[in-house]
Amino acid sequence: MTYDFNKIIDRRNTRSLKWEKEDMLPLWVADMDFQAPPEVIEALMKRAEHGIFGYPGSCSSSFQSIKSWMERRFSWQVEEDWINFCPGTIPALSMLVRTFTHPGDRIILQAPNYPPFLNITRDNGCHAVYNQLQFKQGKYHMDFADLEQKIKEPRVKLLILCSPHNPVGRVWEKEELARLAEICLDNNVLVVSDELHADLVYKGCQHIPLPLVSDGIAQNTIVLSGPTKTFNLAGLQTSFSIIPNPQIRSRFKTALEVSGYSRPNVFGLEAVHSAYDYGEPWLESLIIYIRDNLDFLTEYLNNKIPILKVIQPEGTYLAWIDCRELKMETQELEKFFLSAGVFLNQGYAFGPGGAGFIRLNLACPRSTLEEALQRIERAIISRLNL
Ligand SMILES: Cc1ncc(COP(=O)(O)O)c(C=O)c1O
Structure with a gap:
């Protein structure tokens, strides 16, 4: 099948945030x-035609789709109970910050960074510590010497990794991830790995989920992911966390319950399933x-x-x-x-x-x-x- 990405589709007057600005x-x-x-459009239309949009029940078939996607694309064997649906990566990140830090704590960001990382840090009463990326020989690199210093500052609790990195476009290599993992483990700093862009990687590069780097970091990482960037589904507000460590997972599950969020959106579930299985x-x-x-x-x-x-x-x-x-x-x-x-x-x-x-x-x-x-x-x- 061929797909026509050249086709212009008018998005004005469709309540699109991107297209709200007149004349731009x-x-x-x-x-x-x-x-x-x-296949996703068809699945959503079929679901819409059913016409009854009550509370969704078991997410098992969507979990299966996520598991086989992670296995096929990244050779990552994810257990079903590691996965939790969230109403978006940003709400999940905010809940994580509230769960794993206290106001006054510090969070490491690798600037230049996706702006909500800073907003979430500040809005939850924490301070950003910048481990700025370095631009050398046409490429951005992590500055490990700087990280080793800054991670020792008092009250550093969390590092937010963006992998692949928005905005600089790096797909981190195994050695870079391993070094970062080692420093975080040595200093008892939890990592949230935002892997929302994981599927959008050019030929010649390979995304590596952070938990695949070592057993140690797998037990110290919360991965945030979802099909929303990959398949253009952000308006369906359906993402998920993958947390191999049972204690961390249980604390996050409690946080989701405390927030009152318990069930994903019915269309979001259809989208996850159809996108990962057929997209x-x-x-x-x-x-x-x-x-x-x-x-x-x-x-x-x-x-x-x-x-x-x-x-x-x-x-x-x-x-x-x-x-x-x-x-x-x-x-x-x-x-x-x-x-x-x-x-x-x-x-x-x-x-x-x-x-x-x-x-x-x-x-x-x-x-x-x-x-x-x-x-x-x-x-x-x-x-x-x-
Ligand atoms: C790195 C990154 N994380 C999170 C988000 C937002 O995710 P969500 O729409 O699931 O809240 C974006 C959106 O651009 C992003 O680039």
Whole structure:
């Protein structure tokens, strides 16, 4: 079957957050301008046609789908009772922070980082400790010397790992994960591994779930995952945690119950099941399309806007672009892209190391990407009087 990712689908007036801004071409928030796989749409339509949407019962068949996905894609053998549904990765992360820290504790973030990591840290009364990523030889790296120092600060309880990393696009290698795991274990710091982008990895790279790195780290990690980025299902608010350690799992389960959350959404369950069981061919085609979009972007910038430099991602559908040669202050840079008519995520929002960068969402038809780049090119030409 072939999938038409070039097709433009009008998303205005569909209550889409991404497309709410009038007159802007939106290449910001991480959702895709593509329809979900046909098998998912069909399963949801069938469920809708049934017409009765009462409380869902056993999640067993969806757990089976998750288990076989993890086994097929990552050679990870997950037990059914390690999995808990959550109404989203962000709500799960917030509950985890409340469960495993006290106000005043410290949480390590590897900046530049997905902005809600900081919001959740602060909103729950904790302090962020930044273990900033280092950019060397065209690639971001973890700074282990810095981590070893900062993890010893008083009241460091948690490290939030983003794997693959949003926004810089790194797919962490086994050696990097093993070093991070060792440091966290030595210092008794729990790891939350946000692996929501795990399926969106380009050819030549392989995502490794953190618990596969060692038995020790498996017992010290909470993985957050789900099909929502992979299959464009974020509006269904269905994600899950995978926790091999029974004590940690039981504390988190209690936290879910205390919050009053007990049952996933019926459509979310259908989506998990149909996406993981039947969506793989669609996903393989999607990754190729996004990779081609990345090549298109890179070539366009190299040939026509060389002042902007894309940091080559290994995964995610997000491109992290260095705009520092434009020599604009953060607010000026933000206004500049708005005046160009393209809505992007501004790098400063991603914390230390983010200022002067933009994050561009590649998950759109090529013609949308081209239009956005033409708008940016025109704005740069007029700004620099080229
Ligand atoms: C790394 C990461 N974690 C979590 C989320 C949000 O997840 P959810 O919609 O499940 O709350 C995103 C969305 O972009 C993300 O990039």
